[in-house]
Amino acid sequence: MTRIRSFAVVCAVSMAVVGVGAAPASAQPALEPPVTTTPPFTTPYTDNCPFAASPPPAIDLSEVPAPGSTVPQPLPIPAEAVGGDRLAECGAVVPDGAPPLPADISATGFVVADMDSGAVLAAKDPHGRYRPASTIKVLLALVALDELNLNTQVTATAEDAAAEGSAVGIGKNGVYTNLQLMQGLVMASGNDAAHALSRQMGGDGATVAKMNAKAVELGALDTRTATPSGLDGPGMACSAYDLALIYREAMRNPTFTQLISTQTVQFPGYPKDPAIPEDQDRPVFTLSNDNLLLYNYEGALGGKTGYTDDARQTFVAGAERDGRRLVVTIMQGDVLPIRPWEQAARLLDYGFAMDSSSSVGDLVEPRSTSAVTSTRSSGPTPTLAQPPSSVPSSSASGSRQSDLQAQGDTVVRIAIGVIGTIVVLGLLWGARRLSRTR
Template sequence: MPAPKKTARRALLVASAVVSSLALTAPVSHAAPKPSPSTSPSATPPANMSTVGGERLGQAGTQVNLASGVPVLPKDLTARSWVIADAESGDVLAAHNAHWRLPPASTMKMLFADTVLPKFPKSVEHKVVPSDLADVGSGSSMVGIKEGETYSVHDLWLGVFLRSGNDAVHVLSKMNGGIDNTVKEMNAHAEELQALDTNAVSPDGYDAPHQVSSAYDLTLIARSGLQKKDFREYCSTVTAKFPGSTSKKKGKSVRESFEIQNTNRLLAGDSDIPVYQGIAGVKNGNTTNAGATFTGVAERNGKVLLVTVMNPEKSEHNEVYKETARLFDWGFQAAGKVQPVGELVPPRSAAQASAQPGANDSGQAGGAGDGEKSSKSAVGASAASGSSGIGVALGITGGALVLLAAGAFLINRRWPLPDLVRRRGRS
């Protein structure tokens, strides 16, 4: 059999097997109760946690299937909760207190972006008024948005992803009908994704009573977001030019700009931590209640992994990134050897669609939610003007796409991660 046909056939078999497993394992009945406004994070892992994704993921402590040939997990992990998963198959390779509901800090912005990003074309402009910024929390991380200045949606998303700017989140939320409406939509989207540990109170992740998520949910949310081309590009951008203030020079209005850098230290590097080989995003966070939180995606040798780490007890500088890097290292060594302990479930509508008789009988996709039309040709996306390190989002070059629930979810053999990660993967 010629190689291309063999590859396509193998992809279809893999995709079909995944879809079949989704139809059999839709976990709605296994969910722990949805957190209510009276629910607060527990001091220790609860005895009964959600079993979305598999029974073992509801158990406290570390879950991993160690066997001959499987590397031992790093011994110096101090996070209260973590998950490592195969981004493409959805297999959870190992986990620790996966469904423990904890404050998420700015990793909540992944849910905000996955919910709101499709609403506005990036070229849309908005003039900031005082009410847009009136309720930004004290001590918030800010990108530096000024009242009376005009910003494009593209500018605002750069502020969200690179600088974790709560000011940018609030402006976008006001454009989206207000904070309350945006939070309502975020919670509805979390429900659709089956991220049932998650309860959003503020769209930016700012500390608020009863605002919780889990390592499992954040991984699930990141996986959903990464299927959007704009999401992938923004979260992989290292540096960009951001609009500053307008001033008069020689009778003309001149708009200054300044450089912003991504606060994801595995992407940008720091004095005590190098850029992680193959890293491509996604989002970090840090607040008093949450401690340090982080979800990352990386690729090596065609394998794409997701890691979420929540609140390391060790107080060393950049500890959340160091523990994430060790989990990535383990995952790339263990992939293909370790038996999974659970799975990242599909959105509720996707699971329902896959369970319908005759659904997707052809195994072909009609199109992707972010505008990618075909698995047969590469889809290029130019790097954003005025930014650096963003790379070109590559099209899916091989394997069949399975489209579930009319464009809501993709399962494919290769994700179109930005060129940035592929260049770094070869370095």
């Protein structure tokens, strides 16, 4: 029946087309403009805080827990909003007297903030919880840069190459440095690269635990990672505010800033699989950064894209203008009415146009084991060839410096003790010989 109906429709359309072509011009009816029934675009409404505890319900099975496990409870909501009272608001948050926010922003939540002062210039549902998709790879990059040597060579496994979702294109038995895996992670959002990096840090479970610990350290209390790559999983959550914290901390790492701002780089190929007779070697290829803001926005510093069916469009990026550096984050957006990077550009323009003293809150500084905030140590900027161990994160630098100072003090004390003991023994020995001589 379906085929018959389809055939009838085709015949009717064909006859109509033939009829129109044969009729005289005077007989053609005037064409009326189509009636538009689609309502005009409006930014999603969040004033009633629909996502204060959890992201919107999943539309697929990506967050169904594995057999024997359960969905984790939502993260607790802090009694006081991190960053200031106004950031507890769920709708649009702008300073008093600020101009209207730009139009055509489909992001359900967003933040525009000064990366250096930490001032939040404008926001919408800043602590609403959404799925981060691949923007969470910025957090993975932070953990990997703390732990892995960029010069170490890694041989990719079949599991690395078969990682679900977006891929940079690594292959089984391909040999890559961690630097190249980081390039594939940041520039091309490679889930295969994420798998190869997390494998070196104990596997997905261990890496997720490290990412979540780092989030707490940064004060990102809306964030719980379920997968290293950003694929949706049970309990996955982040917020526009947290994403700004994570990106700001990453941009304090000179290695990350170079990775995120690289437009193109040569990426290794890999050998053919001998188990597949028709397979061929994959040659070296040019890897391009997938962040269009980097190419199209003056002063762009680099950023990270993200998308899953449940997360929708997510985005984080930074830009510099007249000595000011801003970060913009977008959560649960869409490609309509304009693309996410274009929405980010409009929000950046809005932020740059505001007075630098304007603020509705602050990006908090990372925590440390001994204080609420920590100050990043100054030092020479390393090149990408240097291992990340020479680039401590700001949250760790204070404690590492105190550890090194304590170790140095201990060494000095031991040395003084040893020298003192030698002197005393020498005096006793000399006195004894003198006594014997006498």
